[in-house]
Amino acid sequence: MSATELHISHAPAATRQGLAARIWKSRIDYLFLVPGLLIFGAFIVWPLIASEYYSLLTWTGFGAAKKFVGLQNYRELLQDEFFLNAFKRSFLFTLATVPLQMFISLVFAILLNNKLLKLSTLFRTMIFLPVVTPVAVIAIVIALMLSPFNGPINGLLLDAGLFERAVDFLGSPQLVLWTLAGVFVWKWTGVTLIYWLAALQTVPDELYEAAKLDGVRTWQVTVFVVLPIIAPFAVVIGLISAIAALNVFPLIQSTTQGGPFFASEVMEVFIFRIAFAPSGGMVPQLGYASAAGVLFGLAVMILTIFQIVAVRRARRKDPANG
Amino acid sequence: MADVALSRSSAITSRQSFLNPRRRRLITSVVLAAICILWVYPLVWMVSASFKSNSEIFAGGGLIPENPTFENFVRAWHEANIGAYFFNTLFVTVGSVLITTISAALMGYALGRRPFPGRAALFGLMLFTLFIPQGYTIIPVFELLSNLGLGQSLWGLMLATCGHSIVIFTLLFAGYFSQMPKELEEASRMDGVGPVKTFWYVMLPLSKPIIVTVVVMQTLQAWNDFLLPLVITLANPALRTLSVGIYSFRGEHFIDWGGMTAGSTITIVPVIILFLFLQRYFIDGLAGAVKG
Structure with missing residues (x-):
């Protein structure tokens, strides 16, 4: 709404009479934007701006007074080991999950893309089920499955004689982040699978047929013909998967809350703890948490820009998509 | 492994008999079926556990409960407030x-079809915000809701939940509307019909596939949302959603696995049913994100 008023009120002052006229002519179009812009402005644009301002404050709770302290929060953050470790863990987690998830789902996609495979829709649905399951439920399922006390997976490992003692997958500081990475890949592979299947739709059927007539084997077609065609999509899929992996808060908060001993505390879990769930008699530090959020958001944005440039470059190389 | 074995034996014996497409499809199907069963096994196991007593869950029995019971559901629904x-x-x-x-439909229509001044700038701003992490925005969102007097209410939660994907949905609508033939609007202008009526009677009915996609995606998103409802209900447990309720259940009744799995089953059954019936639209929506 504010954008509309802004345009209209400034319009008479505009030197180009044409702009004012065009804006007045489009007045109904701006009405269409009102509900969407209210939501977009209130819950996306405003928080983006406000976070930057909050990050310059000392602010100990939503009712408390705000005090301007400049860049002090940022200076403290850069020396805060918990922050630096959480930051590092977020990107480590992304580096561990994205390639694995993309590879597993690509293999599934290539197998399921066969039109003559009668059950492929059923298989796709099964792989997709963890995606539609809320993380709080996933947390309970994996706590049961991975329980060191008579959990089915430990039962299997012990019966097979692989381990002498039950493995505490979620309770060991060394294992916990990798266990959660595995769970994350299991939960989200279904989405990446859909992306790859969409990419495979762009490969013309004639290519498969021509290759078959020439007596080329299926795996050769896949590696030398299909993969190069869908390669440009890999960058987009990688970007979307990386963003998802950086936003892993729900899974980690509901399984381990960042523990044990902060071993699985990623960036958003850190922000949540500082802002909403301080422990040991600490007060919420909303300014400090906002500063952490801004740094994290900046890192994500840099990553995004980096990848978008890569997408552009990949598309330019491939004339079919240009 | 299977591939290696196959290609090696095919080199020795006749290639046709081993690699004929039907046989290979059969092998692929069997291997995929095994993997997929393992893939959903944890969820099936959980649903099965919700019909078992707490002592039976860890007794290492099979998937079929020996003494099926609904007690877990009754307990979860009433005592744990899952209802x-x-x-x-x-x-x-x-x-x-x-x-x-x-x-999203209204904004997508304007962005996709109406050449109003400022359109390119709005597009750019939306793309710029597409990948903002939720951890970045949660504090201002909560502060804003509190200032509006909605920080402790389901209305506030509902409004803020709309913000999650509105950009993606608007872009989906805009993309769809922009591909429609120009004649549609020209015809209605000839008949003296304004943009509002054109939108309502012509455009909206034609965009049914996108509407269903957006409805399904937003339903799953809202139903499964976690950080926002967690923050809004921290001081007000009565307002919890299922996701947060299940999460808190675990903190409060940490040995009642029967109740927890029953609550989880109640939580996932509606979304899974919705997904099974409307998965085509959900998958089309996701696929659109990559193609676009």
Whole structure:
């Protein structure tokens, strides 16, 4: 709404009479934007701006007074080991999950893309089920499955004689982040699978047929013909998967809350703890948490820009998509 | 492994008999079936556990409960308040789906078809915000809701839930509307019909596939949302949604696995049914994100 008023009120002052006229002519179009812009402005644009301002404050709770302290929060953050470790863990987690998830789902996609495979829709649905399951439920399922006390997976490992003692997958500081990475890949592979299947739709059927007539084997077609065609999509899929992996808060908060001993505390879990769930008699530090959020958001944005440039470059190389 | 074995034996014996497409499809199907069963096994196991007594769950029995019981469901629904949380979630989900779909369709129509001044700038701003992490925005969102007096209410939660994907949905609508033939609007202008009526009677009915996609995606998003409802209900447990309710259940009754799995089953059954019936639209929506 504010954008509309802004345009209209400034319009008479505009030197180009044409702009004012065009804006007045489009007045109904701006009405269409009102509900969407209210939501977009209130819950996306405003928080983006406000976070930057909050990050310059000392602010100990939503009712408390705000005090301007400049860049002090940022200076403290850069020396805060918990922050630096959480930051590092977020990107480590992304580096561990994205390639694995993309590879597993690509293999599934290539197998399921066969039109003559009668059950492929059923298989796709099964792989997709963890995606539609809320993380709080996933947390309970994996706590049961991975329980060191008579959990089915430990039962299997012990019966097979692989381990002498039950493995505490979620309770060991060394294992916990990798266990959660595995769970994350299991939960989200279904989405990446859909992306790859969409990419495979762009490969013309004639290519498969021509290759078959020439007596080329299926795996050769896949590696030398299909993969190069869908390669440009890999960058987009990688970007979307990386963003998802950086936003892993729900899974980690509901399984381990960042523990044990902060071993699985990623960036958003850190922000949540500082802002909403301080422990040991600490007060919420909303300014400090906002500063952490801004740094994290900046890192994500840099990553995004980096990848978008890569997408552009990949598309330019491939004339079919240009 | 299977591939290696196959290709090696095919080199020795006749290649046709081993690599004929039907046989290979059969082998692929069997291997995939095994993997997929393992893939969903944890979820099936959980649903099965919800019909078992707490002592039976860890007794290492099979998937079929020996003495099936509904006690877990009764306990979860009443004592753990899962019943109340169910209706909270339903309220937030239905409301946010309505608001999001209407707002995104309206904004998508203007962005996709109407050449108003400022359109390119708005597009750019939306793309710029596409990948902002939720951890970045949660503090201002909560502060804003508190200032509006909605920080402790389901209405506030509903409104803020609309913000999650409105950009993606608007872009989906805009992309769809922009591909429609120009004649549609020209015909209605000839008949003296304004943009509002054109939108309502011509454009909206034609965009049914996108509407269903957006409804399904926003339903899943709202139903499964976690950080926002967690923050809004921290001081007000009565407003919890199912996701937060299940999460808190675990903190409060940490040995009642029967109740927890029953609550989880109640939580996932509606979304899974919705997904099974409307998965085509959900998958089309996701696929659109990559193609676009």
